Amino acid sequence: MKLSFLGGAGEVTGSCTLVETRDARFLVDCGMFQGGHEAWTKNQAALDFDLRRLDFVLLTHAHIDHSGLLPRLYALGYRGPIHVTATTAELLEIMLADSAHLQEKEAEWRSRHRDERRHRPMAPLYNMNQARACLAQLRTVAYDTEFRPHPTLSCRFHDAGHILGSAIIDAQVRTDAGTRRLVFSGDLGQAGNGLLPPPRHIDGADLLLVESTYGNRLHRTPAETQAELLAAISGTLASGNVIIPAFAVGRTQAVLYALARLARSRRLPPLRVFIDSPMAEKATLITRRHPELLAPQVRELDRWMRGNPAELELRYTHEVEESMALNQIRSGAIIISASGMCDAGRIKHHLRWNLPRSSCAVLITGFQAEGTLGRRLVDGARNVRIFNDDIPVRARLHTIGGLSAHADRDGLLDWLRGFAHAPGRTFVVHGERETAASFRDAIKRQLGWTRVEAPQQGEVYTVA
Numbered sequence: 001m002k003l004s005f006l007g008g009a010g011e012v013t014g015s016c017t018l019v020e021t022r023d024a025r026f027l028v029d030c031g032m033f034q035g036g037h038e039a040w041t042k043n044q045a046a047l048d049f050d051l052r053r054l055d056f057v058l059l060t061h062a063h064i065d066h067s068g069l070l071p072r073l074y075a076l077g078y079r080g081p082i083h084v085t086a087t088t089a090e091l092l093e094i095m096l097a098d099s100a101h102l103q104e105k106e107a108e109w110r111s112r113h114r115d116e117r118r119h120r121p122m123a124p125l126y127n128m129n130q131a132r133a134c135l136a137q138l139r140t141v142a143y144d145t146e147f148r149p150h151p152t153l154s155c156r157f158h159d160a161g162h163i164l165g166s167a168i169i170d171a172q173v174r175t176d177a178g179t180r181r182l183v184f185s186g187d188l189g190q191a192g193n194g195l196l197p198p199p200r201h202i203d204g205a206d207l208l209l210v211e212s213t214y215g216n217r218l219h220r221t222p223a224e225t226q227a228e229l230l231a232a233i234s235g236t237l238a239s240g241n242v243i244i245p246a247f248a249v250g251r252t253q254a255v256l257y258a259l260a261r262l263a264r265s266r267r268l269p270p271l272r273v274f275i276d277s278p279m280a281e282k283a284t285l286i287t288r289r290h291p292e293l294l295a296p297q298v299r300e301l302d303r304w305m306r307g308n309p310a311e312l313e314l315r316y317t318h319e320v321e322e323s324m325a326l327n328q329i330r331s332g333a334i335i336i337s338a339s340g341m342c343d344a345g346r347i348k349h350h351l352r353w354n355l356p357r358s359s360c361a362v363l364i365t366g367f368q369a370e371g372t373l374g375r376r377l378v379d380g381a382r383n384v385r386i387f388n389d390d391i392p393v394r395a396r397l398h399t400i401g402g403l404s405a406h407a408d409r410d411g412l413l414d415w416l417r418g419f420a421h422a423p424g425r426t427f428v429v430h431g432e433r434e435t436a437a438s439f440r441d442a443i444k445r446q447l448g449w450t451r452v453e454a455p456q457q458g459e460v461y462t463v464a
């Protein structure tokens with residue numbers, strides 16, 4: 001059997017692994033490379049192998065760094081099945097359309113700004129029609145239900161607790177040497193981050209791929225996170241607003257339920273929360289349509305929200321005019337908006353209006369990459385540029401680290417302790433180079449597993 005690490009190895013984006021057995025050839029995830037100058041080139045160069053011989057695709061979850069090149073696969077000629085959970089399919093419908101829109105805009109921008117002597121317009125990675133067409137290739141399967149994407153392979157999706165619909169892939173494959181069990185962790189959730197159940201434990205594998213995003217870090221506990229959130233908000237709403245940049249899928253909902261928990265315990269007065277991002281609204285509605293997928297205490301909290309609309313007044317803003325009207329509110333509003341790193345979308349308007357006011361607060365709830373507006377704020381900039389204006393930063397800035405959708409180092413190790421025996425081979429993926437290496441060492445040291453590797457992009461391994 002052969003494993004090719006096409007992306008998400010030695011880095012956190014572009015997740016894609018090609019698996020070749022004696023009889024079948026398939027991909028696990030087909031993610032987009034994001035951030036940094038090379039992302040555009042890497043996405044253009046990705047999937048450079050014979051797609052006619054690809055039998056099927058298995059997808060762990062809807063995040064773009066795992067799913068964003070699916071329409072590219074379609075654009076390059078792949079017409080086979082893509083197996084996903086039903087909720088992942090629902091989320092892909094909104095996320096791939098949004099991604100296609102961004103791809104079209106980026107290609108247009110690059111065509112306008114490129115060398116004058118080369119007139120050929122740049123083609124987007126894929127367009128809206130290709131994104132829609134690729135949705136027709138999705139085949140949905142429920143959690144814990146056996147399916148056979150190929151006569152020599154049987155698979156199950158187990159809840160990974162990372163985002164709605166996220167799955168651990170558990171596959172049995174027939175090889176010359178007998179049946180082999182392959183486990184792909186996908187991204188693993190943080191047990192007790194207050195949105196989804198903890199990732200399902202798996203008891204064995206011959207071959208394991210495990211993520212390592214936070215393989216060298218520890219998150220704050222849920223109680224510490226609630227206390228931080230409370231401290232950041234209380235005292236602000238009487239005279240100012242609270243602005244929360246957040247990723248539309250996953251983080252927005254985690255923030256919402258964390259706020260609901262505070263409102264319910266009466267540690268905060270009744271709250272007025274605006275979700276100002278069309279994609280976050282759709283993702284929140286999908287989340288609330290699936291209470292059966294939420295952690296039991298969140299399901300209960302959601303029921304409380306529905307029964308007590310005055311305690312947490314939730315409003316979605318659809319039109320740009322409604323979003324702009326929020327800028328007139330001087331106090332008492334909590335505004336959750338995208339993008340999560342503050343460099344695009346409606347959040348920029350809210351920051352422009354609220355950053356100069358010392359009575360306001362900005363809550364950073366997610367990772368802020370180098371070069372983004374969010375990162376400059378976290379780094380303590382006194383002035384930032386927004387829409388060509390110099391904006392003084394007088395609002396209080398709070399970083400709330402505990403709402404991550406990823407398990408931290410100890411959470412990942414706990415999940416690995418669920419294995420009754422060390423897997424035959426373990427590959428540590430989906431972590432920056434040093435993080436993945438440090439987590440590989442932690443596995444060897446703390447669990448005593450010996451055959452553990454941290455592959456790099458482009459590496460190919462032959463496994464028995």
Ligand SMILES: [Zn+2]
Binds near residue numbers: 063187
């Ligand atoms: Zn993810």
